[in-house]
Amino acid sequence: MKCDKKLIEQIIINLFSNSFYALKNTKNPTIKMVAEATDKRIFIHFSDNGSGIEKEKLQRIFIPFYTTKQRGSGIGLSLSKNIMQMHQGTLSVNSEPDVETTFTLNFPNHAFQDS
Numbered sequence: 001m002k003c004d005k006k007l008i009e010q011i012i013i014n015l016f017s018n019s020f021y022a023l024k025n026t027k028n029p030t031i032k033m034v035a036e037a038t039d040k041r042i043f044i045h046f047s048d049n050g051s052g053i054e055k056e057k058l059q060r061i062f063i064p065f066y067t068t069k070q071r072g073s074g075i076g077l078s079l080s081k082n083i084m085q086m087h088q089g090t091l092s093v094n095s096e097p098d099v100e101t102t103f104t105l106n107f108p109n110h111a112f113q114d115s
Contacts, residue, residue, distance in 0.1 A: 032046070042108075065078075087108075091104070
């Protein structure tokens, strides 16, 4: 399966938007995007040092319409996860509040081939 670059772009926009929101009240805000590849998988990690996600909320953030934002719709992460599943990939998260939150896109390596 070939990667739909417009859909992946939407995931990236959503993750950056979420990071900006989480960094609102953070001193020395930092966002990192790191990519790595193996023979079989491609990983793209998005990390920030913002407010983070509490452990009890982590299990719900991918549920449609669930949001922790005052003005959020709760669509972004659930849609992003569905897009990743369409690409035979996954979207996962690890968060330690007020330290670091990392979202990881995990694709099959063939997803970006130009065949």
